[in-house]
Amino acid sequence: MGEQLRLTVDRRSPVPLYYQVARQLxxxxxxxxxxxxxxxDNEISLADQLGLSRxxxxxxxxxxxxxxxxxxxxxxxxxxxxxxVHRELELTSLYDDLRGSGQQPSTRVLLNxxxxxxxxxxxxLGIAEGEEVLHLxxxxxxxxxxxxxxxxxxxxxxxxxxDEELEGxxxxxxxxxxxxxxxxxxxxxxxxxxxxxxxxxxxRRKNDAVLTMQRTAYADSGRAIEYGDHCxxxxxxxxxxxxxER
Amino acid sequence: MGEQLRLTVDRRSPVPLYYQVARQLxxxxxxxxxxxxxxxDNEISLADQLGLSRxxxxxxxxxxxxxxxxxxxxxxxxxxxxxxVHRELELTSLYDDLRGSGQQPSTRVLLNxxxxxxxxxxxxLGIAEGEEVLHLxxxxxxxxxxxxxxxxxxxxxxxxxxDEELEGxxxxxxxxxxxxxxxxxxxxxxxxxxxxxxxxxxxRRKNDAVLTMQRTAYADSGRAIEYGDHCxxxxxxxxxxxxxER
DNA sequence: AAAGACAGAATGTTAGGACAAAGTCTTGAC
DNA sequence: GTCAAGACTTTGTCCTAACATTCTGTCTTT
Numbered sequence: 158m159g160e161q162l163r164l165t166v167d168r169r170s171p172v173p174l175y176y177q178v179a180r181q182l183x184x185x186x187x188x189x190x191x192x193x194x195x196x197x198d199n200e201i202s203l204a205d206q207l208g209l210s211r212x213x214x215x216x217x218x219x220x221x222x223x224x225x226x227x228x229x230x231x232x233x234x235x236x237x238x239x240x241x242v243h244r245e246l247e248l249t250s251l252y253d254d255l256r257g258s259g260q261q262p263s264t265r266v267l268l269n270x271x272x273x274x275x276x277x278x279x280x281x282l283g284i285a286e287g288e289e290v291l292h293l294x295x296x297x298x299x300x301x302x303x304x305x306x307x308x309x310x311x312x313x314x315x316x317x318x319x320d321e322e323l324e325g326x327x328x329x330x331x332x333x334x335x336x337x338x339x340x341x342x343x344x345x346x347x348x349x350x351x352x353x354x355x356x357x358x359x360x361r362r363k364n365d366a367v368l369t370m371q372r373t374a375y376a377d378s379g380r381a382i383e384y385g386d387h388c389x390x391x392x393x394x395x396x397x398x399x400x401x402e403r
Numbered sequence: 404m405g406e407q408l409r410l411t412v413d414r415r416s417p418v419p420l421y422y423q424v425a426r427q428l429x430x431x432x433x434x435x436x437x438x439x440x441x442x443x444d445n446e447i448s449l450a451d452q453l454g455l456s457r458x459x460x461x462x463x464x465x466x467x468x469x470x471x472x473x474x475x476x477x478x479x480x481x482x483x484x485x486x487x488v489h490r491e492l493e494l495t496s497l498y499d500d501l502r503g504s505g506q507q508p509s510t511r512v513l514l515n516x517x518x519x520x521x522x523x524x525x526x527x528l529g530i531a532e533g534e535e536v537l538h539l540x541x542x543x544x545x546x547x548x549x550x551x552x553x554x555x556x557x558x559x560x561x562x563x564x565x566d567e568e569l570e571g572x573x574x575x576x577x578x579x580x581x582x583x584x585x586x587x588x589x590x591x592x593x594x595x596x597x598x599x600x601x602x603x604x605x606x607r608r609k610n611d612a613v614l615t616m617q618r619t620a621y622a623d624s625g626r627a628i629e630y631g632d633h634c635x636x637x638x639x640x641x642x643x644x645x646x647x648e649r
Numbered sequence: 650a651a652a653g654a655c656a657g658a659a660t661g662t663t664a665g666g667a668c669a670a671a672g673t674c675t676t677g678a679c
Numbered sequence: 680g681t682c683a684a685g686a687c688t689t690t691g692t693c694c695t696a697a698c699a700t701t702c703t704g705t706c707t708t709t
Contacts, residue, residue, distance in 0.1 A: 199659055210694050225587050231660040232702030239625040341471050347641035348594035348614040366612035368594040379485040395593035445689055456664045477690040478672030
């Protein structure tokens with residue numbers, strides 16, 4: 158297969174050079190322009206071809222190694238990994254994920270109130286028990302099929318959304334629009350039997366298996382922004398993770 | 404809190420300098436020697452203190468930023484993140500995870516045979532249907548409590564373990580001992596009701612919720628090394644993931 | 650013919666310097 | 680007193696350069 162990687166960089170662009178190269182490489186792999194096992198030219202040669210220094214070229218490659226798309230071996234070279242490539246578990250909202258995969262997401266707001274934080278919520282958010290928090294409960298649907306029950310608690314001053322705003326998009330979009338940058342999130346993924354309420358909302362029976370996810374998200378200031386306790390219909394949703402040995 | 408970070412490097416060690424520094428920083432954070440919100444000295448000053456160049460110091464810090472332990476902001480500095488720090492989902496075996504957390508892992512071998520690959524297994528391993536594979540089924544216990552049912556398929560020539568070897572440790576250890584380096588793995592995490600057999604093994608009832616994980620692992624050669632289909636008792640096990648916005 | 654020595658090729662680590670961009674704080678003008 | 684301009688601090692990007700380490704294949708020797 159006459160594979161030939163053609164990369165370019167635009168030095169007038171404000172986008173970092175290593176980032177430009179990484180995205181093009183990623184695109185070439187995702188589109189199948191280069192197939193699994195394809196061996197890249199060595200770093201120095203690639204850098205020369207693009208008029209870059211080796212560290213910059215190396216950084217671009219490293220990005221994709223970290224993502225699990227390329228494999229490097231000392232003394233040998235760099236190859237495109239074998240096996241299917243799929244979308245990563247990223248810091249995106251379920252809403253955006255669904256739209257990205259061609260489904261039609263929608264939201265039903267079940268609860269949108271302010272209340273004092275319970276001990277559990279206060280602990281997760283790192284605030285005092287009883288402090289006011291925004292409590293949201295939403296039912297997320299994909300193509301009008303119930304997919305997940307989303308329960309979230311946010312410190313009082315992060316956002317004050319109307320029901321309409323909640324129905325029009327994802328929670329993270331609202332947080333970003335409010336000028337808060339979500340930097341890091343910790344998730345715990347598990348399973349349990351559905352409660353009566355969850356079963357009713359998801360169209361299942363009580364104690365049928367549901368996939369659960371608890372998440373605490375932090376802003377770049379280090380402050381906790383959101384605690385979420387979600388449960389998903391397992392036939393319709395699963396999490397994917399790629400692990401790379403460094 | 405009289406916090407003072409004391410780092411050292413050993414230039415005679417074959418361990419890379421950035422790695423030495425990263426591990427010490429990680430240790431200091433994990434042990435609580437520096438508390439959340441602690442502001443590190445700037446990169447140049449830290450590099451000077453250790454007699455390192457700025458790129459090396461920067462790389463050490465980057466490692467921890469990627470792990471979600473530190474947060475950097477341009478013009479401001481680098482801080483230890485708020486919130487609890489817990490063990491990462493890494494490319495380690497369940498066996499090692501359990502031992503690391505102070506529990507006593509054990510294994511009961513249910514099946515250890517060679518058989519022709521089914522279509523599903525062949526597809527996951529990237530081999531031809533009907534090609535010989537090693538098929539393992541194990542029950543993993545923690546402190547004599549059943550924890551997970553582990554089903555694995557490996558290409559025929561990777562390992563040939565005895566039941567005793569399987570009972571003495573994790574699968575990945577055997578693969579490593581055979582000289583194969585596991586480089587990357589893709590995992591899909593979901594949930595479903597337990598089958599009759601799983602329920603019996605795990606001490607649950609049929610259709611009780613179990614947490615499931617399907618994994619395909621690849622060697623650094625790009626060849627698939629293992630396909631696993633595991634299910635866990637959800638009260639006893641969950642997956643943790645840290646997501647970092649870059 | 651097989652085993653070991655050696656050279657070549659590729660990535661891994663480290664150094665040191667320069668400038669850019671973003672956030673914070675001080676200073677000065679109104 | 681308030682607001683804006685500018686100085687300063689700190690991380691972000693990029694460069695050149697050198698040497699180390701590991702793997703592969705070849706060539707020599709036995």
